[in-house]
Amino acid sequence: MTTATTTIADIYTALEQVMDPEIPVLNVLELGMITGVTLYEGTAHIKMIPTFAACPAVSYIQQNIRATVNKLTGLPVQVTVDKEVHWQSNRLTDTAKEKLQHFGIAAPQVHEGELRAEIMLNTPCPHCHSENTYLRSPFGSTLCRAIHYCKDCGMVFEQFKPVE
Amino acid sequence: MNAALQKAITTLITSMADDALILGHRNSEWTGLGPIMEEDIAFSSMAQDKIGHAWALYRILQEHLGGEDPDQFAFIRAAKDFTCCHLAELPISSYDFSLMRHFLFDHAEAVRYESLQQCSFEPLQQLSKKVKGELKYHTLHADAWVLQLCRGGEESQQRMQAALDRCFPLAAGIFEPGPQDALLADAGIYPGEQTLYDKWLNTIYPLLVNASLNLPDPAAIPPQYGGRYGNHTPHLQALLQEMGEVFRLDPTAGW
C-alpha cells in the first residue's frame, strides 16, 4: 500500500489489528475506544478514549495504535485522547460481546444512561447460559471486570462490567 | 476567568485530588491483607481507581490552571500543603473501620461528582461524568458489605455501629466549608459544601436504617475539621514519607 492512496477506510482496517492487552480477542474498534479518524496533510489523526480513568494500559494501547497503523499504512500517526467523549460499556459492539462470551467472559448488560445496581443481578453464565447466578464482587482481576458465581454449573466467572 | 475564581477552583480541585490520592494509598495497604480474596482485590481496584482520579484532577490543574507537574505535586509537597480531610489520612486500622470509611467517603464522592455534572468549568464537568460512572461500583461494593456485615450476627452489627460512631465526625469533616464556597456557587462550579453535606446525609440515612445502624445525631457531634486548611493528624506525614520515598530517590526519573 502506498501512502498517497491510503484512505480513511484503510486506517480503520489497520485499527482492527490493534488488540486490547487485557482481553486479546477484542480490538480497539470493537471496544468502542476510537472516536474519530481523519487524514490531514499526509498524517493519520486518531482520537481515542480510555475505558477507565485509571486504565494502566492506555499509553501502551496508544503506542500500539501508532506502531500498527504506521506499519500497515506507511503514514505518520498522531494519537490523541478525546476529552469530549467518555467511554461507556454501551459502546461495545455486538461482535465484541459475542467474542467476550466465547472467551468465557460475560458481556455487559446494555443500560439506559443511569446504571442501577440491580442490573448486575442474574448475569447469564457464559458457560451454561443459566441466569441462576449472583454477583460475588463488583471488582475482578482488572478494573473492567466483575466476578459472578453460577449456581447451576458451579463456575465462578468474570463479566466485563456495565459502566455508564 | 478572574484570578479569584481561578484560585477558588484550584483550591477545590486540590482538596478533591488530595482526598483521592491519600485514601487511594490507604486502600492499597489492604493488598495482601484483605479478610477474603475478593476484598483484597476490591480494595486494590478501588485504590487504583482513586489514584487515577487524583492524577486526572492534578492534570486539570496543570493543563488549565497553571499547576505543577502531577508527579511533583503529588510527591514533593509538605504535609501542611496537602488539603485532604482527616478521614482519608488515618491508617487502615481494622476492616470494619476501613469499610465504614469507604462507605461514607464514596457516598460523599458520588454526591460531589453528581453535582459536578452541571459544573461551568468544562474540564471538571467532563471528568466528572467518567468518575461518576466508576464510583457506582465503589458505592455498590460498600453498600453490599455494610448490609451483609450488619446482618451477620450481634457482634458483627455492634462492630459496624462502633465503626460508624468513630467515622461519622471524620466523614462530616469532608464537607469543611471554605471561604471560596459562595464564589464557586455563584460561578456555577458546584453548590458548596453545606449543600453537598445535606445531600450526603439524605443518601446515607436510608441505607443505614436498612442496615439497622443508628446515625449519630449530626447536630450533637462536631465535625473533625482542619484538613482543608492544612492542619493534619500525624498520620499524614508518615504516609507521605512512605509514598514519596521512591520518587525522591530521583525526582527526574522517567516512569
Ligand SMILES: [Zn+2]
Ligand atoms: Zn453456569
